[in-house]
Amino acid sequence: MKNDEPTVGRRVLLRTAVFAGVAAAGLIISGNETGAPGTAGAPGTPGAPGPAAGAPGSLAGRIPEKSYRLRPMTAEGPLRPPAVRPAVRTRPILELPADASTASSMVLTFDDGPDPRYTPAILDTLSRYGVRAMFFVCGEMATEHRDLLRRMAAEGHVIGNHTWTHPLIPKLGRPALAAEIGRTSEVVEKTVGEAPKWFRAPYGAWNRAAFEIGAELGMEPLAWTVDSLDWEEPGVTTIVGRVLRGAGPRAIVLSHDAGGDRSQSVHALSAYLPQLLARGYRMALPTLPALPPR
Structure with missing residues (x-):
């Protein structure tokens, strides 16, 4: 079994690193959502309890709230009425109307x-x-x-x-x-x-x-x-x-x-x-x- 000991050790270290990475990612995501790194809570409300992972309002539910950053900003104004065009004539006007x-x-x-x-x-x-x-x-x-x-x-x-x-x-x-x-x-x-x-x-x-x-x-x-x-x-x-x-x-x-x-x-x-x-x-x-x- 001495030949297996180095392999088992590496596996333990790898698992530990993965768990540590997941935990760190969770802290970063939590910090970005709440506005305070590493603090659980609703956006803009430090200390308030946050939703459970996978529940409504979790990370999956909050991404659309931030998705406006992906859309270009457009200026919205009142719609202009279409221009009224005169009829297309087949000959020019030759004189003033008779009245x-x-x-x-x-x-x-x-x-x-x-x-x-x-x-x-x-x-x-x-x-x-x-x-x-x-x-x-x-x-x-x-x-x-x-x-x-x-x-x-x-x-x-x-x-x-x-x-x-x-x-x-x-x-x-x-x-x-x-x-x-x-x-x-x-x-x-x-x-x-x-x-x-x-x-x-x-x-x-x-x-x-x-x-x-x-x-x-x-x-x-x-x-x-x-x-x-x-x-x-x-x-x-x-x-x-x-x-x-x-x-x-x-x-x-x-x-x-x-x-x-x-x-x-x-x-x-x-x-x-x-x-x-x-x-x-x-x-x-x-x-x-x-x-x-x-």
């Missing part, structure tokens, strides 16, 4: 700006006659001249979306078009606190994607009925004559405050605006169409 309030109303619109060389003078003329207009801005111009956006908004004008770089929309893929329109709306919203509610396609070249993306961003498409063709720089007299001949109830006039030399546009506005007012026309802003029932 008593628009019988003598016209809309003045200016595209491609803002341009610090011409837009301030146009704003000055509109202010002189107490008239509000619509400015369909290009994002690449707007981001460089945000002060003019803020002035437009402060003076009660409507800011519309005219894409970022004034591209020919039918030649763009949908992702590129979405970026052109979306970036412009973002610049306007960040600058004046409200995203555009109106969209106009450059060159009047619309397609289905433009209508859909505009509607997704909460905008209505607006075209025009009177084209001053001021971008051709035909002369002030010619521009004035085109606007006055096209004037009528609910008409929408297209002019430009950027995209080239627009000094003729500036002078033409000063000439035809007082004549339109003298004829009894009221310069108005369009109202958003009623949404169809859902």
Whole structure:
């Protein structure tokens, strides 16, 4: 049996070490549960009797209480109502709605700006006659001249979306078009606190994607009925004559405050605006169409 004595001794030592380890683990667990190492009791109540091992409220029952540490913290706030989108149209709005309030109303619109060389003078003329207009801005111009956006908004004008770089929309893929329109709306919203509610396609070249993306961003498409063709720089007299001949109830006039030399546009506005007012026309802003029932 002398050969077995070393083996028995090692077994005794091993068992002793195992029991000691279990006891130590129990003390550590007990200390973590109670907040006082080695003290049995309910959490936060030193000295109170703790539950028996394996009973309800024991270690197995208390792990879920600590499991919140395993979950990422999330900020919970009130749910935002979904944005109401206008209907997707198949053609742009061409004129003001026909009702008593628009019988003598016209809309003045200016595209491609803002341009610090011409837009301030146009704003000055509109202010002189107490008239509000619509400015369909290009994002690449707007981001460089945000002060003019803020002035437009402060003076009660409507800011519309005219894409970022004034591209020919039918030649763009949908992702590129979405970026052109979306970036412009973002610049306007960040600058004046409200995203555009109106969209106009450059060159009047619309397609289905433009209508859909505009509607997704909460905008209505607006075209025009009177084209001053001021971008051709035909002369002030010619521009004035085109606007006055096209004037009528609910008409929408297209002019430009950027995209080239627009000094003729500036002078033409000063000439035809007082004549339109003298004829009894009221310069108005369009109202958003009623949404169809859902």
